[in-house]
Amino acid sequence: MFRVHWLRLRATAHATEDPAKVRGALRFASGLDEDAFAAACTEQAVESHHGGSLVLLEATLRRARDVRACLDHLLDPAARQRLAPQADARTDEEGVFWFRLDKQAAAQGRVATTQGEDAIQACLKPEVHPASRARVVAAVAGFLEKEG
Numbered sequence: 001m002f003r004v005h006w007l008r009l010r011a012t013a014h015a016t017e018d019p020a021k022v023r024g025a026l027r028f029a030s031g032l033d034e035d036a037f038a039a040a041c042t043e044q045a046v047e048s049h050h051g052g053s054l055v056l057l058e059a060t061l062r063r064a065r066d067v068r069a070c071l072d073h074l075l076d077p078a079a080r081q082r083l084a085p086q087a088d089a090r091t092d093e094e095g096v097f098w099f100r101l102d103k104q105a106a107a108q109g110r111v112a113t114t115q116g117e118d119a120i121q122a123c124l125k126p127e128v129h130p131a132s133r134a135r136v137v138a139a140v141a142g143f144l145e146k147e148g
Helices: 019-030 034-040 064-074 077-086 103-107 133-146
Strands: 004-013 041-047 053-061 097-102 119-126
Touching: 004 019, 004 064, 019 034, 019 041, 019 053, 019 064, 019 103, 019 119, 034 041, 034 053, 053 064, 064 119, 077 133, 097 103, 103 119, 119 133
Parallel strands: none
Antiparallel strands: 004 053, 004 119, 041 053, 097 119
């Protein structure tokens, strides 16, 4: 069984964007109800390196049921098929697997993976014992290939 320590979704609301719409896109991507999303989401106002204002939004899911439901919601069989061969390239040295979701699609109530920059970043930390990057890559690839 594929176990995950946590799943984190991050999005940035740029000065030209309505933070409420970005928050709505992040909530849609999480699959959480309003109360659970409010508990899982943090917001931070920051200044960009160009001096503009940004709002960083992050939702962290830790309950196994929420993580499983979110992954099922975000990764349809086609997305899993595209991501599975990239498991090694998308896993960092800390054993965290990364992928991106189209932020505009999520704002419209659709799920789509993307390689674009203006995206919802999704990352998950698989639980493997003993922990190693190679075991994480194998676990992620197995999850994407077998459960898709």
